[in-house]
Amino acid sequence: MSTAATLLAATGSLEPAARSFLSPTGQEVVFLLVGIAVFGSALVSVTTKQLVHAALWLVVALGGLAVEFLLLTAEFIAWVQVLIYLGSVVVLVLFGLMLTKAPIGRSPDADSKNRWVALVVALASAGTLVTLVVDAFRTSWIDLGAGGGSAAVTGASLFRHWVLPFEALSVLLLAALVGAIVLSRGDKRRVPPPRAAKLRAGRPVGSNGTVAATAPRTAPDAAASPAAAPGTAAADAAAPDAATAPSASEES
Amino acid sequence: MHLAYPVVLAALLFSVGVYGVLVRRNAVLVLMSVELMLNAVNLDLVAFDVWLRDSLHAGQALTLFTITIAAAEIGLGLAIVLLLFRARGTADIDRATALGDPAESLAVEEAPTGAEALKGQTAA
Numbered sequence: 208m209s210t211a212a213t214l215l216a217a218t219g220s221l222e223p224a225a226r227s228f229l230s231p232t233g234q235e236v237v238f239l240l241v242g243i244a245v246f247g248s249a250l251v252s253v254t255t256k257q258l259v260h261a262a263l264w265l266v267v268a269l270g271g272l273a274v275e276f277l278l279l280t281a282e283f284i285a286w287v288q289v290l291i292y293l294g295s296v297v298v299l300v301l302f303g304l305m306l307t308k309a310p311i312g313r314s315p316d317a318d319s320k321n322r323w324v325a326l327v328v329a330l331a332s333a334g335t336l337v338t339l340v341v342d343a344f345r346t347s348w349i350d351l352g353a354g355g356g357s358a359a360v361t362g363a364s365l366f367r368h369w370v371l372p373f374e375a376l377s378v379l380l381l382a383a384l385v386g387a388i389v390l391s392r393g394d395k396r397r398v399p400p401p402r403a404a405k406l407r408a409g410r411p412v413g414s415n416g417t418v419a420a421t422a423p424r425t426a427p428d429a430a431a432s433p434a435a436a437p438g439t440a441a442a443d444a445a446a447p448d449a450a451t452a453p454s455a456s457e458e459s
Numbered sequence: 460m461h462l463a464y465p466v467v468l469a470a471l472l473f474s475v476g477v478y479g480v481l482v483r484r485n486a487v488l489v490l491m492s493v494e495l496m497l498n499a500v501n502l503d504l505v506a507f508d509v510w511l512r513d514s515l516h517a518g519q520a521l522t523l524f525t526i527t528i529a530a531a532e533i534g535l536g537l538a539i540v541l542l543l544f545r546a547r548g549t550a551d552i553d554r555a556t557a558l559g560d561p562a563e564s565l566a567v568e569e570a571p572t573g574a575e576a577l578k579g580q581t582a583a
Contacts, residue, residue: 242468249472249495253479258488265491268472272498279465281505284522288501291526296494296533303487303508303537307550318482319553325481333474340466347462349510356509364516367524372520376527383531390538429470 234351238278245271256317260311262300269293279349281356465506472499486540486550490533497529 231239245268252264269292276285319325352359365373472495479492501522508518544550 213498232460235464238464239462242464244478246468246471246475253483253488253492253495258485261488261491265494269498272502275465275468275502275534276505279460279505279509281509281519281522282517284501284505284526287526292494292498299533299537300487300491300494302471303490303540304485306541307485307487307544309485309487317484317488319484322482323532324478328481329478331473332477333471336470338465340470341463343518344466347510349462349506350512351460351508351509355512356505356516361516361523365520368515369520372524376524376562382529383535387534387538390535391541392552402480418481445485 229267234278238275241271241274241278245275256313256315257311258304259301259311259316262297263302265300266293269297276356280351280353280373283356283358283361315340462510463508465502469499469502469506472496472502473578484553486552486555487545489552490536490540493536494529494533497525501525554582 248264248267248271252261252268255264256263269288273285273293276282276288314324476492476494476496476499479495480489483489483492504518504522504525506518508516508522511518540550543555547555
């Protein structure tokens with residue numbers, strides 16, 4: 208800790224001409240180390256097979272991000288991050304895991320079967336984004352000055368310039384929480400069983416799809432042999448029933 | 460501080476969130492990955508606010524708004540997941556296919572047999 212302080216004191220007053228990747232300042236070193244911890248815990252959080260451990264690794268990642276906000280002199284954001292993310296969001300997630308009876312031990316089916324597709328997409332997005340931002344901000348430097356994100360500055364800008372979005376957002380938050388209560392309360396009166404509605408909804412969709420799928424096939428046949436046109440029309444009319452019969456038997 | 464450090468970290472965190480959203484089956488874990496992506500954007504917003512020294516502090520104000528919206532989102536999302544679990548007995552999003560379009564799978568299954576039936580009828 209004292210070495211970090213001396214590093215900050217020694218390298219804090221570098222001239223802009225002396226900036227380079229090869230001589231990182233103390234803040235950059237600390238940011239890099241905490242960033243590695245954040246990235247690693249986020250990676251463990253999305254890959255671990257134990258569901259509750261994933262939520263706990265998410266705590267580490269979000270707490271590390273709060274430290275990064277502190278290093279970027281955004282103090283108020285950092286404490287809001289600690290209060291809201293570590294205090295309420297993770298608790299909500301843990302309650303959600305418990306209320307949906309998540310297994311405590313390892314669950315081998317935590318990942319879906321398209322893992323390699325997801326890995327390719329994630330690596331492609333990571334490569335594209337990192338290449339893009341490194342190329343774009345290669346020569347950009349942040350002049351870190353203390354007090355840029357203190358509660359006084361943030362509050363003044365929030366209530367001087369951003370009052371209308373702030374109030375609209377409070378109404379949105381109220382509406383969302385009332386909606387969450389209404390959704391999760393569970394109604395006393397029983398709704399009619401949804402079986403009939405599901406079948407009624409399933410029949411036209413299946414018939415539409417099969418008619419659309421068989422129509423191009425029947426068209427050349429009808430053009431080639433006009434005598435067979437009634438036969439294909441009958442088959443076309445019979446196809447929806449044959450198509451919806453398996454779905455009805457599956458759903459009932 | 461070089462701007463590349465926070466921006467690259469945000470890009471990597473966003474990609475981790477994308478991987479989590481695509482690969483997880485439990486709906487609560489998908490919501491957690493969405494939170495990771497939102498936090499990556501928050502880091503970008505704070506870094507650009509400190510870099511540009513905006514007099515309105517737009518970056519930090521937008522970060523606060525994003526955090527609020529994320530809280531609302533996870534509250535509503537978990538309520539919906541609980542409702543799904545109560546109705547289906549599972550929070551597995553691979554099995555929540557009631558609103559999916561059954562026409563595609565049915566068409567794929569039925570198309571060859573339909574063509575064979577048609578061929579048989581025209582031959583007859």
